[in-house]
Amino acid sequence: MHPWPALTRxxxxxxxxxxxxxxLSRSGLGIINAFERRREEWIGGGYxxxxxxxxxxxTVALIALGIQPGDVVLLPSYTWAATALAPxxxxxxxxxxxxxxxxxxxxxxxxxxxxxxxxxxxxVVHMHGISCDMDEIICHAREQGIxxxxxxxxxxxxxxxxxxxxxxxxxxxxxxxKS
Numbered sequence: 001m002h003p004w005p006a007l008t009r010x011x012x013x014x015x016x017x018x019x020x021x022x023x024l025s026r027s028g029l030g031i032i033n034a035f036e037r038r039r040e041e042w043i044g045g046g047y048x049x050x051x052x053x054x055x056x057x058x059t060v061a062l063i064a065l066g067i068q069p070g071d072v073v074l075l076p077s078y079t080w081a082a083t084a085l086a087p088x089x090x091x092x093x094x095x096x097x098x099x100x101x102x103x104x105x106x107x108x109x110x111x112x113x114x115x116x117x118x119x120x121x122x123x124v125v126h127m128h129g130i131s132c133d134m135d136e137i138i139c140h141a142r143e144q145g146i147x148x149x150x151x152x153x154x155x156x157x158x159x160x161x162x163x164x165x166x167x168x169x170x171x172x173x174x175x176x177x178k179s
Contacts, residue, residue: 017031018031032050035050036048036049036050042164043164044163044164053082054080054082054151054153055082055085055086055089058082058083058086058123058149058151059086059089059090061086061149062086062087062090062092062121062149063090065120065121065147065149066120067087067090067092067120067121067147068090068091068092068120069090069091069092070091070092070093070118071087071092071093071118071119071120071121072092072093072094072095072116072118072119072120073086073087073092073093073094073095073119073120073121073122073123074095074096074097074106074111074114074115074119074121074122074123075087075094075095075096075097075106075122075123075124075125076096076097076099076104076105076106076123076124076125076127077096077097077098077099078099078104078125078127079125079151080125080153083123083125083151084096086123087121087123092120092121093118095114095119097110097111097114098110103127103128103130103132104127104128104130105124105125105126105127105130105131105132105133106122106124106125106132106137108132108133108136108137108140111137111140112140115140115144115146119144119146120146120147121146121147121148121149122137122141122146122147122148122149123148123149123150123151124137124148124149124150124151125151125153125154126150126151126152126154126155126158127154127155128154128155129154129155129157129158130155130158131155131158131159131160132150132160134160135161
């Protein structure tokens with residue numbers, strides 16, 4: 001039996017150094033800042049900010065986009081609770097959209113049918129290492145001026161057309177048990 005997650009001696013030493021430094025949870029500090037800069041390089045640019053949880057990251061992304069109470073946020077029907085909790089925390093209305101039964105990702109066809117004037121954001125969740133059909137999703141979103149947030153907690157490192165997944169907000173959710 002192999003332990004999971006598989007941690008090397010170096011990983012244990014790095015975690016111990018982080019704990020001893022006291023730099024555990026604030027962006028801009030040495031080790032966290034280094035992590036954020038390495039993530040920026042890995043995804044090919046942009047700006048990375050660490051958050052305390054996926055719920056916090058999604059909530060901050062929605063706030064940064066100006067999502068208001070009563071605005072509708074579309075999200076896949078197959079997802080973790082945080083995807084729906086983030087809009088609820090700011091008074092927005094999460095609306096579930098059917099998924100593609102082959103990929104478990106949000107269905108672009110169902111997404112197009114769900115768009116109304118009240119929709120201000122779409123949260124996509126790349127599932128099981130498979131990226132969503134971002135060309136079609138972005139096309140629908142741009143036509144209506146809708147922001148797109150990507151949640152990559154289930155597909156760390158997923159590529160779409162040879163590039164890391166992209167959107168109008170490059171929200172990357174990483175969690176130790178999934179990445």
